[in-house]
Amino acid sequence: MSSRADRLGSMSQTPDSAVRTYIEQHRTAFLDDLVEWLRIPSVSAQPDHAPDVRDSADWLATKLKETGFTTAEVWQTEGAPAVFAEWPSDDPDAPTVLVYGHHDVQPAAREDGWDSEPFEPVVRGNRLYARGAADDKGQVFFHTLGVRAHLAATGRTTPAVHLKLLIEGEEESGSPHFRALVERHAGRLAADAVIVSDTGMWSEDTPTVCTGMRGLAECEIRLSGPDQDIHSGSFGGAVPNPATAAARLVAALHDEHARVAVPGFYDGIVELTERERELFAELPFDEDQWLRTAKSHAAHGEAGYSTLERVWARPTAEVNGIGGGYQGPGSKTIIPSTAMVKLSFRLVAGQDPDHIEKAVRAWVDEHVPDGIRHQTVFGAATRPCLTPLEHPALRSVARSMGRAFGTPVRFTREGGSGPAADLQEVLDAPVLFLGISVPSDGWHAPNEKVELDLLLKGVETSAYLWGDLAEHWRDAP
Amino acid sequence: MSSRADRLGSMSQTPDSAVRTYIEQHRTAFLDDLVEWLRIPSVSAQPDHAPDVRDSADWLATKLKETGFTTAEVWQTEGAPAVFAEWPSDDPDAPTVLVYGHHDVQPAAREDGWDSEPFEPVVRGNRLYARGAADDKGQVFFHTLGVRAHLAATGRTTPAVHLKLLIEGEEESGSPHFRALVERHAGRLAADAVIVSDTGMWSEDTPTVCTGMRGLAECEIRLSGPDQDIHSGSFGGAVPNPATAAARLVAALHDEHARVAVPGFYDGIVELTERERELFAELPFDEDQWLRTAKSHAAHGEAGYSTLERVWARPTAEVNGIGGGYQGPGSKTIIPSTAMVKLSFRLVAGQDPDHIEKAVRAWVDEHVPDGIRHQTVFGAATRPCLTPLEHPALRSVARSMGRAFGTPVRFTREGGSGPAADLQEVLDAPVLFLGISVPSDGWHAPNEKVELDLLLKGVETSAYLWGDLAEHWRDAP
Structure with a gap:
């Protein structure tokens, strides 16, 4: 293959302009829907919000059916319900991809220091403020417009991959029933790869793909x-x-x-390798800026490790x-x-x-x-996980994100935790991370928000990803 | 003086049986009055109880006038009010004694573990349960019936000493304005000795006089x-x-x-002397019993000291x-x-x-x-204080208590704190401690109570004390 062909990619690649046009046309309705969802205070840790967590699941299942998923079901657990949805590809040989996220949120109250009601979403500047805006409703929701843009831009009627979604309702409570749920439904959840949209990236200017969670x-x-x-x-x-x-x-x-x-x-x-330490060290890390984001007044941690190593890999x-x-x-x-x-x-x-x-x-x-x-x-524990750097699906995610952001992506890890490792273990599938949140989004803190530009880049990445994955799935490393 | 005369005491000694008869005749009215006072939730630490602390002061001043004090005034401070009362002796050469106590109480709420409402006094068995029953309303109040019994039994119309009372309203809040109050009124408070009734004694069976507070x-x-x-x-x-x-x-x-x-x-x-350590060691101390009173499951403290030394003198x-x-x-x-x-x-x-x-x-x-x-x-600090063991007034207290209890008294210290040292310092007067509370009374804890038998022994001690003090005041040590 010539270097030119390599640069352009194959002809099956989704035209980027078509994706962008579709997103632009549908962004208002997309944001209106997201705001409606964010109004539901689906706090899984607080028993009196249990009805809200159920409402949130019902709302999402309805919305996924409207989006075009052929199946959208609320799955009961011994705790809060999850939502499962499926949209098979018309290509029987296409890989199967499971997207994971969660629809429950952290506790939040105005008096904790919020400038507005946490469950009355408000746009200030180019930011949408609400509990769950970034963690994780916003990041779940970008896949709905993403798959529609993928279809519109490619002229397909079904996704290029067999697409499944599993959106749980107890992530903020340590996912106590998640593993049992995955084990019970392992057959229907079976996938060649898992895409987790519940992480962040480096910054607006430095898109990154996360390779592991604690x-x-x-x-x-x-x-x-x-x-x-x-x-x-x-x-x-x-x-x-x-x-x-x-x-x-x-x-x-x-x-x-x-x-x-x-x-x-x-x-x-598993200790950090020298290569991983180098990759971390290449990132444009500014400790003063990081401290401002952390709203902290000093860096302090395990001797012999950098701040990034401390929060990601120690x-x-x-x-x-x-x-x-x-x-x-x-x-x-x-x-x-x-x-x-x-x-x-x-x-x-x-x-x-x-x-x-x-x-x-x-x-x-x-x-x-x-x-x-x-x-x-x-309480219930969450296992750590780590994605192989050389996995072709990781390359698809990085490439799709690079197209959306117009710049090569770098690699990070995530200090937070999610039940990704249960999916990896039970489904025997590699776990990839596609997240567009930035550190200032205030996860678990007052005034949580999502950057609207980044949210739409998430939509765009999702729109490119399914075609890229279908095409490159069987690439040798 | 013969040993027999020594045993009987001098002729001016109040007849014990007359005191006891008077107390028995008046105990019901005395307890009814105390219950009325205990109903006032005079919690000085909680701003919303400030009116109750004022009511408590007014109630006490009225009651002291009824008792016969020639003066009973509510003294304002920058915080909660104190009560001052005076009842001069008709003997101009009599010593002047100032009784100190407090009318404010610790915070208390039913849900802290009380078996009954903390401000609805209730008698169960031979105990009166209420916040302030022992600390300190009960111990202030025994002086009212005490002085009446002293007069009735001796046929006097005025006490054998110039009697003053200062009952403050902020002791449970660290007495922030007490020193200023004492300094402002130093002239009217002037006394030859201060009797503090805000401490405890060893046990029902072992009456003791306290010689110092932390x-x-x-x-x-x-x-x-x-x-x-x-x-x-x-x-x-x-x-x-x-x-x-x-x-x-x-x-x-x-x-x-x-x-x-x-x-x-x-x-x-000031380190403990060997003599003091011996006096402590002579007390019938049972660590298991003490731990039960402390509702604790182990003794633990400064190495090299006994439990009593740790709580009293370290x-x-x-x-x-x-x-x-x-x-x-x-x-x-x-x-x-x-x-x-x-x-x-x-x-x-x-x-x-x-x-x-x-x-x-x-x-x-x-x-x-x-x-x-x-x-x-x-917060405001409270100074430690220590009474000289050889002071004649300390001997009067010990003798009067011995008569009331029918057994020689021993000497202890008190681990708790009170503003006694301010009185000692500003008034340049020795401080003596007359308290009848026992460790199980639950000061600052749920289910605070006072033993009714001991409360009446306090009345009796108070009834003997003024005559004994007047008689022995100028004894050489």
Whole structure:
């Protein structure tokens, strides 16, 4: 093949201008629909929002049928429902692709610091503000206009790949029933590749494809000292204080090099290769800018690793919450009866959540002093995952994104966690990441937003991807 | 004086049977009045209870006038009001005694674990349950029936001493305006001795007189990390976490010997003498029983000291509250924006609260890591105090209590704190402690109560004390 033909690509490539025209014509209706979805407060962590999570699933299934999917079903779980949709290709030999995302969102309340109601979406400038705008409704939704643009621009009546969608409803609660759901429906979910749209990219100017996500293990450690709050004058200095015990546990969580000090925590981890460290180092990383995005005032982490390595490729332990005793105004001279700590551990490839749970339990048992009773409760864990850099589907994603953004894409990882590894494991399929969110989108934070330009680049990437995948699927690496 | 005369005491001694008869005749009305007072929720720490604290002061002033005090005034402060009352002796050479107590109470709510409403007093068995029953309304109030019994049994129309009462309204909030109040009214408060009725005794069977109280310094340390809660997946492991910083501060508060690790904390303290350690060791201390009272499951404290020494005579640091991040149900994968710690330090004679504040501030500055901003707010401090064992007034208190209880009294200290030291310092008068509460009374805890038998022994002690003091005041040691 000549270098010119290589540059232009094959004739089956979707004309880019046709895709863009179609998107431009349909963007208003697309955004109106997304806003309607974002109004549904589908907070999976809060029991009183369970009806909203169900409404969100119903809404999405209806919308996917309108989009053209031949099947769109709400799948019940023991928790919140997922949505499954399917649109087979008329080419029986086409590869099968499963798109994963989630329709539940993090808790949000105006008083947490939002400038507008989190569930009353509002456009300010070129940004759409709402809980779920980026994480993850916006990123799920770009595939609906994407597949329509793919059909319109290619003149096809069915996608170039057998397209499936699985949009779960408990991702923000640690996906407690997701693996069982995938196992139960493994036959219908079977796919040659999984496209996860629940990650971010480097920046507006530097589109990137993510090659891995960290896993997550979470626990709450509950400590009990005196059977009730007792007077710190009468008893202070002579009995163990559960708030002190909680603090000492947290203080013992990291060593002086900011490494996690739980024995066995690093067992079996896949270390970064020199090539991966080089790829990370090539990114236009500006630590001051990153700190502004992180709304933080210093970088601090495991000795011997860069900030990017720390957030993408190193396992961590963080305190998400700590509490005990009197927290109201003024003072109350008590030894508290109870204290608690919520910890989360981000895991990298090679770490097994079951092993981590055992290691943490042993470490807690070791560190809690006499006279303090304790209970450690683990939530559902999420496994880490990593995509092979040389996989042809990863190249298709990178190429499609490059066309949409008009610039070559680079490679990153994602510090957050998703149930992608369950899909990889149960379906025995490689997992690719197609996400257009940027770090300033404020996931899990007040004033979450999505950049409208990027959202439409997501649509465009999705529109190119199915043709590219069908064409290059069997390319040798 | 013969040994027989010594045993019987002098002829001016109040007949014990007359005192007891008077108390028995008036106990119902006395308890009814106390219950009425306990119904007023005079919680000084909670601004919405400010009117109740004022009502409590008004109620007390009215009741003291009914009792016979010639003066009973509500004294305003910049915070909650105090009550001052006076009842001069007809003997101009009589000593002047000032009784100190407080009419404000700790916060209390049914849902904290109370078996009945904290401000709806109820008698179960021989106990009166209500917030303030022991700390301190019950112990203030026994002096009202005490002085009436003293007069009735001796046939006097005025007390044998010039009697003054100062009952403050902000003790449970650290007495922020008390010292200024005492300084402003130093002339009217002038006394030869101060009797503090805001402490406890060993047990029902072992009446004791307290010889000292610990002081108190309190602070809240507020820590800020990211400007808002941020996603622990995106940023975890690479920025400082204020909850971790809070925990590390608390963990650094004590060394491996459970000594307070703030440099300079022990500067200048008056160490226990061997004689005092012997007196403590003679008490019938049962650590298992003490732990049951403390509702705690282990004894733990500064190495090299007994439990009694730790709670009475050693300075301490305790965490009264800690908080940061998500404390609700389930999990929230954030790095919290803020965290806080409430600490209190119990101080012993020789420790200066101003020095402690400086030492703690320097220690906090030293320990808070880069990227975490912090602010330390100190409340009003209370100085420690210690009564000379050989003071004649201390002997009068011990003798009067011995008569009421029918057994010799022993000596203790009190781990809690009160503004007694301000009285000692401003009025240049020795401070004595007359308290009848027992450790199981649940000060600051749910189900606070007072033992009715002991409350009446307090009345009886008070009835004997003024005559004994007048008689023995000028005894050489």
